[in-house]
Amino acid sequence: MPPLPAKRPQASFSVWLGVVPFFAFAMVFLILPTLHVVLGAFTRPDGGVTGDNLAGLLAGTILSALWVSLRISLWTAFLGCIAGLLVAGAITHGGLPRGIRDSITTFSGVASNFAGVPLAFAFIATLGRLGFITVLARDWLGINIYATGFNLTSFSGLTLAYLYFQIPLMVLIITPALEGLRTEWREAAESLGASGPQYWRMVALPVLWPSLLGAFALLFANAFGAVATAMALTGSALSILPIILFAQIRGDVLQDPHLGYAIAFAMIVLTGLSNLIYIRLRVRSERWQK
Amino acid sequence: MIGKRFWSWTIFALAALYFLLPLVGMLEFSLRARRGAYSLDAYRNVLNDAQFHQTLGYSLILSMSTVVLGLLIVAPTAFWVQLKIPRIRPLVEFITLLPLVIPPIVIAFGYIRLYNTSSVLPLTGSARGTDLLLTAGYATLSLPYMYRAIDTGLRAIDIRTLTEAAQSLGAGWMTVLTRVVLPNISVAILSGSFLTFAIVIGEYVLAALLDRPAFGPYMVWMGSNRAYEPAALAVISFGLTWAAMAAIQFLARRGHHSVKV
Amino acid sequence: MPFIEMTALKKSFGSTQVVRDFELSLGKGEFVSLLGPSGCGKTTVLRMVAGFETPDVGDIRIEGESVLRHRASQRHIGMVFQSYALFPNLTVAENVAFGLKVARAAVAETRHRVDEMLEMVGLGAMRDRYPYQLSGGQQQRVALARAIAPRPRVLLLDEPLSALDAKIRAALRSEIRTIQRQLGITTLFVTHDQEEALSMSDRIVVMNGGKAEQIGPPEAIYNRPGTRFVAEFIGSLNVIEGQIVAGDSTHLVFSGGRLDLLPNFAGLAGQSVAVAIRPQSLRFCAEEQALMRGVVRNIEFLGAFSRVHVSCGSANLLVDGFARDLSTNVTVGSPIGLTVRSDEILHLFDNK
Incomplete structure (x- = not known):
């Protein structure tokens, strides 16, 4: 866009007035509340500066909740990446008919937004103790899936439910990257004597790598910040970090308000970092795909 | 070649199984309320529940106010930034992306601590104040989607040239906005609005922490007190999400400019 | 015996026949252009030689042996694409080395060959750059070096100059021809630009509707067009x-x-x-x-x-x-x- 022609000097002030509402809104409802939480993480109840709150994260229930949260986020991000990549690969390079492709994209848009409470209900209705599949497996196949160690309110159940929004999100963000893999690259590699696996190892995967890592980071953040699905699914049976924070905000269960700030701060740092990684890597992969 | 097709269909079939089974399960479960026979009892119970109407109505009103507030904040800003001060666009874009980085629960936490009864801006002191705070919170959560939809819409039509053309023909600012800009980005605005609607209608964390009688907390309450009604609620909620998304798809295809959201 | 021999080639996509009864023989070291408007089937012929398409009918022989049962990767054919198709994740030198690496050539030999190739196309100084840091003309030179590096039996050029601007196009035209003569590599060149075909080729095949309208040396095509289509296309x-x-x-x-x-x-x-x-x-x-x-x-x-x-x-x-x-x-x-x-x-x- 060309630079604006120089205007009369006094005009510049009124030009800035136009964006005041936006910045005021962002300040009051986004930046100040976040800053308050961040600062709270570093202050004592009496107002002094301290690092104790953060140290408190590394003990007892909070540490184990942090650990469960990390594990579930990494695990669902990993599985979501693989499964999403396979689905996206099938619709971009797998020779599926156009109609299937469009319906998968549309469905992914819906499913990636179908998180939270209703999703949990859908899984309870399907895989809960009286769920559709549980009953089917018991009556028709004679299998009690709960005897195999599976439990919807445990780690495995939560993983299964999270994948329901993780995979579609992966499909949505990785499809453009896969479309960017040009047929000519494959043909050039082939004419130079490369086999299919050699092409994937030497060209396709390295080209996709930034997009894949970036998508992983985004999926991680997506899972880490999710609360409603886990709460509706497990109640408080499985304690992950956001659930602890939720309980803390509601009733100060930790009996130390500033520990709440520290948890919130940790969450910002983790999701913020992974989003940063995502944005950096996306810039890099876009450079390649010119 | 045949091998590739085969694997694609296999992957598709497995994915379809994983994604459709919970929907089937949810539907089947919601019909099981009467012992030994499929019935619509669960839906009847839900629809006859006064709380269902109250909370859904509350959330509907809330989502509409959110859309209005979000549009009032985002549309003029996106327009103005693109037309007059394009150099601050990266900053505006960064701010609109922040709600994706900061988990909603953290934002809610900040609200409760910052705007409680003993603060300068005691919004949580009254029901109306809390409603306002909740609306603002939802508008914040929807910033990334709303901004991106409208910004893309504006960019697709070269707003600067259009505005200058209108002004050179003697149009004032109001005319430019209402006769030139808005009609051209109406598809983008509607897409952003439906997405916001889909996010707000079943939201749980913010509503629960601010303790307002919204649809999300109602669903959770049903979940811990009833057996079959939650599945019916999930079906209804899924239907609402689908409707909003289908509306976006429809608009994107029908509109002159395809809008990515 | 001709070096490459195509006999009675036919190819359809769906209900449209894009190549019909196509016959062509190339001698060793010959530079032959396939010239015609878009949709005349010239690229399809090239892609059948490369192994990216399979003819419905007919045979393609290189050095007397049918190549149809070989995959593209087994044909020892170098190809240059209109869009360069350089691997974006590899440097210039790594791109040129790709074919040698895949063939498991010795490291020292690979290095030597890459230097030689980059020298040949005048890009020795660019060896550690990435494709996105090069101009279009430079990218296409790298693509040429990459295609030639593994010493292919045949070189296929698919409109390699179409994406470049006029000045670079003319320079690269003579450069490609010089290199091709030096190496004596049998080359099939696809273009829709008659000036390119006339200035570079030993022989030209003017194609129309999937068929060869006229085959002959440039001066014959130019001076003695056999059909009305050829006369009008050469203009x-x-x-x-x-x-x-x-x-x-x-x-x-x-x-x-x-x-x-x-x-x-x-x-x-x-x-x-x-x-x-x-x-x-x-x-x-x-x-x-x-x-x-x-x-x-x-x-x-x-x-x-x-x-x-x-x-x-x-x-x-x-x-x-x-x-x-x-x-x-x-x-x-x-x-x-x-x-x-x-x-x-x-x-x-x-x-x-």
Whole structure:
């Protein structure tokens, strides 16, 4: 866009007035509340500066909740990446008919937004103790899936439910990257004597790598910040970090308000970092795909 | 070649199984309320529940106010930034992306601590104040989607040239906005609005922490007190999400400019 | 025995037949161009040789052996694409080394070969750059080096110059030809640009509707187009359509006058026929003694010569002449006579 022609000097002030509402809104409802939480993480109840709150994260229930949260986020991000990549690969390079492709994209848009409470209900209705599949497996196949160690309110159940929004999100963000893999690259590699696996190892995967890592980071953040699905699914049976924070905000269960700030701060740092990684890597992969 | 097709269909079939089974399960479960026979009892119970109407109505009103507030904040800003001060666009874009980085629960936490009864801006002191705070919170959560939809819409039509053309023909600012800009980005605005609607209608964390009688907390309450009604609620909620998304798809295809959201 | 031999090739996509009854043989070291408008099937022929498409009917032999049962990766064929298709994640040197690495060549040999190739295309200094840091012309040079590095038996060039701007295109044109001659590599070149084909090739195949319309060396294609399509596609030839009248001598009669023809046209008396005349074969003469009469419409000064547009009956003719040869009475709007030697009139056939 060309630079604006120089205007009369006094005009510049009124030009800035136009964006005041936006910045005021962002300040009051986004930046100040976040800053308050961040600062709270570093202050004592009496107002002094301290690092104790953060140290408190590394003990007892909070540490184990942090650990469960990390594990579930990494695990669902990993599985979501693989499964999403396979689905996206099938619709971009797998020779599926156009109609299937469009319906998968549309469905992914819906499913990636179908998180939270209703999703949990859908899984309870399907895989809960009286769920559709549980009953089917018991009556028709004679299998009690709960005897195999599976439990919807445990780690495995939560993983299964999270994948329901993780995979579609992966499909949505990785499809453009896969479309960017040009047929000519494959043909050039082939004419130079490369086999299919050699092409994937030497060209396709390295080209996709930034997009894949970036998508992983985004999926991680997506899972880490999710609360409603886990709460509706497990109640408080499985304690992950956001659930602890939720309980803390509601009733100060930790009996130390500033520990709440520290948890919130940790969450910002983790999701913020992974989003940063995502944005950096996306810039890099876009450079390649010119 | 045949091998590739085969694997694609296999992957598709497995994915379809994983994604459709919970929907089937949810539907089947919601019909099981009467012992030994499929019935619509669960839906009847839900629809006859006064709380269902109250909370859904509350959330509907809330989502509409959110859309209005979000549009009032985002549309003029996106327009103005693109037309007059394009150099601050990266900053505006960064701010609109922040709600994706900061988990909603953290934002809610900040609200409760910052705007409680003993603060300068005691919004949580009254029901109306809390409603306002909740609306603002939802508008914040929807910033990334709303901004991106409208910004893309504006960019697709070269707003600067259009505005200058209108002004050179003697149009004032109001005319430019209402006769030139808005009609051209109406598809983008509607897409952003439906997405916001889909996010707000079943939201749980913010509503629960601010303790307002919204649809999300109602669903959770049903979940811990009833057996079959939650599945019916999930079906209804899924239907609402689908409707909003289908509306976006429809608009994107029908509109002159395809809008990515 | 020809080095590459294509016999009776046919290929359809869905219900459209894109290549039909295509036959072509290339000698070792020959540079042959496939020339034609888009959709004429030239790229499909190239891709069948490369192994990216399989012909429905027919055979492709290289050194006497059919390659159809080999995959593209087993054919030892180098290919250069219109869009360069450099691997974006690899440096220039790594791109050039790709084919050698895949073939598990020794590290020292690979290094030596890469240096040699980059030297050849004049990009030795760019070896550690990434493709996105290079201009289009540089990228296409790298692509050429990459295709040649594993010493392929055949080089296929798929419109390699179309994406470049005019100046670089001309420079790269002669560069490709020089390298090809040096290495003596058999080359098949696809283009829609007749100037490229004419300036680079040993032989040209003009293609139309999936078939070869005419095969021959550039001067034959240019000077003696066999069919009306070839004459019109190569352009800059005057095509005149008229009736053959045979008596003491044979003439072609058309709206702008008549042409004296060689006696071998006599057998076509009474038929409607198209002939072609090169712009430089037409001469101006005094109007009263001319067989063809017209009016000068426009004069284009083109440096070494001038091109005069003459409307002659319903035909618009181009006449090329050196500026000093154009008499002063050739001015826009003036009536003028035209003449041509009978042996410079080419008979055009309609290829069905």
